[in-house]
Amino acid sequence: MRNRILGAILATTVMAVVLFGLPLALAVQHLYHSEAVVRLEREAARATTRVPDSFGSSGDPVELPAASDQTQLALYSADGRLVTGTGPAAVEAPVRAAFGGRVAEQTIDDRIVVVVPVADEERVVAVVRAALPARVVDARVRRAWLVMAALAAGAVAVAALVARALAGHLSRPVDALAQAAARLGEGDFSARAGRSGVAEVDAVASTLDTTGARLGQVLARERAFSADASHQLRTALAGLRLRLEAARLLPGADQGQAIADALAEVDRLEATVEQLLALARDAGVARDRLDLSRVVEAVEQGWRGRLGASGRPLRFQVEGGLPPVRASEAAVLQILDVLVGNAAEHGSGTVTVRVRAAPGGLAIEVGDEGPGVSGDPERVFARRAGSVDGHGIGLALARSLAEAEGGRLLLQRPVPAPVFALLLQADPAPELADATLG
Secondary structure, three states: OHHHHHHHHHHHHHHHHHHHHHHHHHHHHHHHHHHHHHHHHHHHHHHHOOOOOOHHHHOOOOOOOOOOOOOEEEEEEOOOOEEEEOOOOOOOHHHHHHOOOOOEEEEEOOEEEEEEEEEOOOOEEEEEEEEEEHHHHHHHHHHHHHHHHHHHHHHHHHHHHHHHHHHHHHHHHHHHHHHHHHHHHOOOOOOOOOOOOOHHHHHHHHHHHHHHHHHHHHHHHHHHHHHHHHHHHHHHHHHHHHHHHHHHHOOOOOHHHHHHHHHHHHHHHHHHHHHHHHHHHOOOOOOOEOOHHHHHHHHHHHHHHHHHHOOOOEEEEEOOOOOOEEOOHHHHHHHHHHHHHHHHHHOOOOEEEEEEEEOOEEEEEEEOOOOOOOOOHHHHHOOOOHHHHOOOHHHHHHHHHHHHOOOEEEEEEOOOOOEEEEEEEEOOOOOOOOOOOO
């Protein structure tokens, strides 16, 4: 890029110098020629003052003045004879033209010739011829052209220095952008482009930095989401495997019912996988008014039988006059599935799901009668905390889903009888809560 900028600036400078210099050079040539003609005419006119009025009749000798530089003066009589001075004996065209009573000028044999008539009572009695070698004028023109060429070369040299500095100033931030883009392409989303002070380049750098940050966040979220989701699925698959092995090994077990239960669990897992994939990509997930009655019904169908098999009741408490909220039903179901599953695995006694109004929105609380969580309540949401006490991975997934829906998930009461609360913001639209329980 640097060479292209340098070449473009130099080409533009050279073109400008040529387009400006050529007409100027021709104008200088014409100017010096015109100056020579004017000087010759002035020399010839000064010489005519030495010709007496009686020259035509008396034929008295005439002494022409000394000419400056290399100018040659000559006096011709009315019959075309060279009387005095330096000039050709033969009559030239401008001499004949001057006998017509006008000043004549012509370049003949590399000489600039100017002829001025000498009149006596409106009659031309003689002419004065002034001549100058054209090489004298050509030498002045060449010296002027050399000066102009030197100035043009200096202008191009200065333009080259400016172009080099400008090309470096412009190409360095662009090269930095290219390097940052290459690092992004290689997966380094921490790459950031520096600022150069060029507004347009800095705007692109800012956009590239924002894109890198967003890509890094999306990738980190998808990786964490995939890890958490795989943990949830592995837990469910492990439970399914245990039930199938128990049905196969225990004598008198109803294997047909075990297979039917396993197929139902597989269907549930398949739906869970599809929902998690859609949530991870944030595509195809509807965020319409949340139908709480359908959410409660799905949680009840999914967990009442499993909790009941362990002798643990599942209770629902749904208040009236709930504010409407907009959230993905699949996300809310996954969050509640994690919370109820956490209560089933780590808690004891009755599992209670309570839906109530909260300041600015809606709260869905899940609690049990277990001893609760000791220590820092936030520790249970820390990813990979499951290596300590079995909590964390599922709850981390649930919290990330809640935050993606614009809500919050917190441990509202750690001990005793812990209660987790999912807080969702109320829909600002002024419609009635047609999607809540009536």
